[in-house]
Amino acid sequence: MTELPLFDDADVTRLLCIVAHPDDMEYGASAAVAKWTDQGKEVSYLLLTRGEAGIRDMHPDEVAPLREGEQRKACTIVGVDDLEILGFPDGLLEPGIELRHAIAKKIREFKPDAVMVSNWELKSPWGLNHIDHRAAGIATVDAIRDADNPWLFTDLADDGLEAWKADRLLITGADATHAVELERAHVDRAVASLEAHTVYLEALSDHPAPSDMIPGITSEAGTRAGVDYALPVQVFDM
């Protein structure tokens, strides 16, 4: 008996992925992105920070462009051309009006039918979560609603960005309700996309090898869904 139903992604055509940092999409989510871009779906990444505080022994001024470059490489590997990186402060992200406004603006611009974020709970299945991931998730949930409310952020409407409803929210790294079926080739590209964060990973001495980690995550979810590989996701209708 399979525990996780497969996620029916047939009617997802435009997906906006919103994360706090360069590399956040690369822990399994990018495997599903590789599948979807192969299928001709439009996928856009919105990163809220440049990840400049992520390498202990390097100055943020040096780290920000480096991590941006590594993220662009990772995006290319999984077929994503549309990468926007905002300059909110890494490590100090707050889920306030400014962040919600920035996310709502992107939602109204890109007009996704689904939004993907990573888990925002303090206690996640893999341990205690990072403050920026928590802020990014909370702000995204609120901004999805804000983007659909014509009476909020009317300055966006003045700029021609009308209210837009994103119908579905997909959360990675959370208690899964569904599984996105993957092929091994998608998993391999996800491994390569994580490996693209070369300097960042080198600075983390205890980081497991991407070639162990990503097949591990996706084969475990695959087993739960009765397929070889899958990305576990929690799905909400908005």
Ligand SMILES: [Zn+2]
């Ligand atoms: Zn992160």
